[in-house]
Amino acid sequence: MNINDIPNKSFKTVYKGIDEMEVREYLKEIKQHIEELEKEKESLQKIIDEKNENLNNFKSVETSISEAIMVAQKAGEETKRSAEKESERIINQARLHSETMINDAMMKSQHIAMQTEEIKKQSKVFRARYKKLIEAQLDLLSTNDWEELLEYDKDINVEAQSKVDNIVNNDDNVNN
Template identity: 40%
Template sequence: MPLTPLDIHNKEFGKRLRGYDEDEVNEFLDQIIKDYELLIRENKELQSQLGTVQEKLGHFANIEETLSKTIIVAQEAADELKNNAKKEAQLIVKEAEKNADRIINDSLVKSRKIAMEAEELKKQAAIYRARFRALIESQMELLSQDGWDSLDSSESRLREGSGSL
């Protein structure tokens, strides 16, 4: 057990012949008591400061641990957001590809339908031209027959006869 200033103060030495100067010893002991009390106070202050520093260190260690966990959680959340964004982008691309395929297929169907309609119209136009040509040719044939000349002469006669009326 360590000495206390009171232990030093209460310490008494036996007297002998030709011993030390009692006043000098007492002065020296008084000086030791003062120095020892000062060291004890300083030690208590340092222990108090050490407790405060350890408390602050614990607080900062908790803050560091919390920040570390927060950073990890934030990184995980960022990674999850990144992965979700990639998945969503892939879904959007797939949907766009499906829509593009559908539009292309619809366009091909419409194109084929229009091509078939155009082909049908060409056939109908060819048939119409052939029939019209046949009609014109038959009319030309009728016009080129000899019977028309006699009609022309009877017509002229009729005009002459009606002029005398």
């Protein structure tokens, strides 16, 4: 049944039936009311369609946001893992470097300690030798040999002078 058929609807007339004009008026009212309801229904359907479209847009945006959040979470987790690996690498490198520095320092300190001990030994030997040399020199100075040496020089000078005198005398004799 179509809404436009309502006013043209015909009824059978019966004896002592209802007033046809009143029925037609009532049907017109019903038609108008139905038209208003259909317009309202169309308006409401448009609103529903718009709401559904908005809802679909929101769902699309929600999906995009959810995907973006998941991508950001994955990127964040990957960045975190990468940063943790990098920090572990840096820590391990620092440990190795510090161990190398400690080993180098230990070797240098051992070398310096060995050099120090060697210098101590050499200084003890030098001191002992120097002490012996000084003692020997003191012994030499304290002996009577110095007096003899000084006298020896006088004896040599006297002897040398007498030899020189003899030579001079001999030359004089030869020249005469």
